[in-house]
Amino acid sequence: MTAVESQVMARVESQVIRQRRKPVAPYLLVGAPIVVLLAGMGYPFIQQIITSFQGFGMAQQFGAPAEFVGFQNYLNIFADPRFISVLWRSLLFCAITSLLIVGLGLLVALLMRAVHTWVKVVIQVTLLLAWATPVIASATVFRWLFNDRTGVVNYLLVRLGFDGMAGYAWFSRPFTFFVVAVALIVWMGVPFVAMSLYAGLTQVPDEILEAAKIDGASANQILWRIIMPLVKPVMAIVLLLQLIWNLRVFAQIRLLQDGGAPVSDTNLLGNFIFELGMGRHNFGQAAAVSIIVLLLTILISAPYVRQLMKEDAA
Amino acid sequence: MKRTRLAAVAASAMTIALALSACGNGDTASPDTPAPETTAPEADAPETEAPEVDGVTITMWVAGADTPQELRDWLIENFAAQNPGATLVIEEQGWGDLVPQLTTALPDPNNTPDVVEIGNTQAPTFTSVGAFRPISDALFQELGGSALLPSFVEAGTHDGQIYALPYYFGSRYMFYRSDIWTEAGLSVPSTLGEFTESAAALRTGSMSGFAIGGQDWRNGISWVFAHDGDLARFEDGAWVSTLSDPNTVAGLTAWQELFTSASNLPATDRDVAYWDFINDGVDGEPPLAATIMAPGWARWSIGPLNEAGDGRENMADFPEMFDIFALPGVNGGIAPVFAGGSNVAISAQSQHPELAENLLRLIFSADYQRMLGANGLGPANENYADSMGDDKFARTMIETAFASRLTPAAPGWAAIEGALVYEELFQAIAEGGDVAAIAAEFDARLTPMLNGN
Numbered sequence: 065m066t067a068v069e070s071q072v073m074a075r076v077e078s079q080v081i082r083q084r085r086k087p088v089a090p091y092l093l094v095g096a097p098i099v100v101l102l103a104g105m106g107y108p109f110i111q112q113i114i115t116s117f118q119g120f121g122m123a124q125q126f127g128a129p130a131e132f133v134g135f136q137n138y139l140n141i142f143a144d145p146r147f148i149s150v151l152w153r154s155l156l157f158c159a160i161t162s163l164l165i166v167g168l169g170l171l172v173a174l175l176m177r178a179v180h181t182w183v184k185v186v187i188q189v190t191l192l193l194a195w196a197t198p199v200i201a202s203a204t205v206f207r208w209l210f211n212d213r214t215g216v217v218n219y220l221l222v223r224l225g226f227d228g229m230a231g232y233a234w235f236s237r238p239f240t241f242f243v244v245a246v247a248l249i250v251w252m253g254v255p256f257v258a259m260s261l262y263a264g265l266t267q268v269p270d271e272i273l274e275a276a277k278i279d280g281a282s283a284n285q286i287l288w289r290i291i292m293p294l295v296k297p298v299m300a301i302v303l304l305l306q307l308i309w310n311l312r313v314f315a316q317i318r319l320l321q322d323g324g325a326p327v328s329d330t331n332l333l334g335n336f337i338f339e340l341g342m343g344r345h346n347f348g349q350a351a352a353v354s355i356i357v358l359l360l361t362i363l364i365s366a367p368y369v370r371q372l373m374k375e376d377a378a
Numbered sequence: 379m380k381r382t383r384l385a386a387v388a389a390s391a392m393t394i395a396l397a398l399s400a401c402g403n404g405d406t407a408s409p410d411t412p413a414p415e416t417t418a419p420e421a422d423a424p425e426t427e428a429p430e431v432d433g434v435t436i437t438m439w440v441a442g443a444d445t446p447q448e449l450r451d452w453l454i455e456n457f458a459a460q461n462p463g464a465t466l467v468i469e470e471q472g473w474g475d476l477v478p479q480l481t482t483a484l485p486d487p488n489n490t491p492d493v494v495e496i497g498n499t500q501a502p503t504f505t506s507v508g509a510f511r512p513i514s515d516a517l518f519q520e521l522g523g524s525a526l527l528p529s530f531v532e533a534g535t536h537d538g539q540i541y542a543l544p545y546y547f548g549s550r551y552m553f554y555r556s557d558i559w560t561e562a563g564l565s566v567p568s569t570l571g572e573f574t575e576s577a578a579a580l581r582t583g584s585m586s587g588f589a590i591g592g593q594d595w596r597n598g599i600s601w602v603f604a605h606d607g608d609l610a611r612f613e614d615g616a617w618v619s620t621l622s623d624p625n626t627v628a629g630l631t632a633w634q635e636l637f638t639s640a641s642n643l644p645a646t647d648r649d650v651a652y653w654d655f656i657n658d659g660v661d662g663e664p665p666l667a668a669t670i671m672a673p674g675w676a677r678w679s680i681g682p683l684n685e686a687g688d689g690r691e692n693m694a695d696f697p698e699m700f701d702i703f704a705l706p707g708v709n710g711g712i713a714p715v716f717a718g719g720s721n722v723a724i725s726a727q728s729q730h731p732e733l734a735e736n737l738l739r740l741i742f743s744a745d746y747q748r749m750l751g752a753n754g755l756g757p758a759n760e761n762y763a764d765s766m767g768d769d770k771f772a773r774t775m776i777e778t779a780f781a782s783r784l785t786p787a788a789p790g791w792a793a794i795e796g797a798l799v800y801e802e803l804f805q806a807i808a809e810g811g812d813v814a815a816i817a818a819e820f821d822a823r824l825t826p827m828l829n830g831n
Contacts, residue, residue, distance in 0.1 A: 125481060126507040127508070324591060344790075
């Protein structure tokens, strides 16, 4: 047995011994979150599934026995043309906002890498402030900005010579409503993405970049051939999170609608569920739509999760 | 719900305490009413104190800012005085969130508010599912009986059992710029058609003749009522949406003509702060509207700027600039408008129903009813209507209130409001569509919803 071999053997032995000891800490660390998750999410989730198979309305909420209706709630949902249009609208909205947020976030992150330190600090503070603004405050500010009579946006547009924009009601047409809604979501979403991607960019080793420069790579080549592949995992995760978050947008749309809007033409899935449940008191169908959204989220994120697991394994 | 002996003792103590204090100020609605049947006869109640309610807190939910702080303070103070040891907490819920909040809180004995205010149009949704504690005949009589606004009592009744009582009523009328109307050679219209003509004539590019948002159905349905139309009827055991009835279509068409010819507001605007439109701007800009329709309390926000520039003068002192009239009927007289207002009820899950009933006794006391009237809220008990005063505001308010109508008392009405269906209906009409076709489309959507499906 050589010296090296004996060292290896010793290491293997010590590992075996360590495994035999069965320390408690890992189990506690894993167990506690599982208990919290089961209690906090498992119970409502199971209730949700049960409710989605019941005729559950106002009377049941106040104690009447709920009747099992099988897949009737689901069948009714898919037979409802309003659900189908809400579904497509939500998917489109989710795709547009997520791509915009990740794209703009990447630009801001690259900008932060390129600028002087104190400019970077200013940008970071600004991003954090935008990110820390509560949803209600942001939505209210956007409503004021785009108000038809007193909004700054219309005022500036008129000053710039667009006289037709005087008193323009942004929230009265679904298209312009969503222009404002996308702007709001993007404004609230970019800071997180920019910070995450910037953190990813700082992990790109300077030596590689220097080597590339010495080898005569152009700035473009460095960006696309070196930096982008290295931050790709971070981008994938950030994009996945954006897709999940933007599919379940609710409060922003609801708050903008409160200013007066064509409601059923601007509802997204979250608002549709709220309207079904809290508006129409059809809790059974609302639960069914929630389950559909959950399945949809799993469907959208599955390829990403698989990809991420592959990369982890590699 | 089981009542323990302890609660019974507390209840009788409460009743006696209340009876004593009621006799003391001799001002309560009916001080000599016999103790209600909830008093357990075997309970030997102490006469001075009720230690059993020590530390007990009951909660009342009021909706929006409508109940002035002065009235809330009065309730809290007098409740504490009449129920030693017990405390009343008043929490305000936003009108927009009221129904969802009630839907989740009322069924839960641990979190339910004990007494709740609820919009008169929302009450049927809750009375029909047993969310409220029945009001016994004895209590109903004690609190005012037949003197309480009948249409609101009806809104709070299900299957012959009263669950919710009137809290206050409101009414709406027209506020107009008398200076602008006079300058244009127009006088107060005597028919609804004349009003539309005048409002259309007053409209300019920057000023609405009559400012109304396209989605503002709460004002808009007055035109349906004025044409003797119904929104829905109860036929053969089920509710039917009746927007396609000729009278209803006539009313909706008249409103469409008014909106398109006289209002500059977007078709998506709801019940906005119209008083901003009728006042001059803060830098003396001309007003954005010559006429608005608003609840009576809007008067406190209307008037010329005061000299300090930090508030508005009382419009009553400037009749040559601001004045009011009741919406005229199709053939003269007064048009029935939509009566705003609230009901009040006890949660079926309240853990202290005796204390909750005591709170109702305070709300329906003469003092409180008069305070409502003095603050421009129509008192639930008609005997105190005179507390609103007898100036033109009070007269117009009472006139219009007596001619007013309510939305259908259908179990699904709150769901219709919650899903903003009437907002969409009126927006579609305001955008100039074919009224009969829109009415037919919405009838099909509304009929199942009215019945809670």
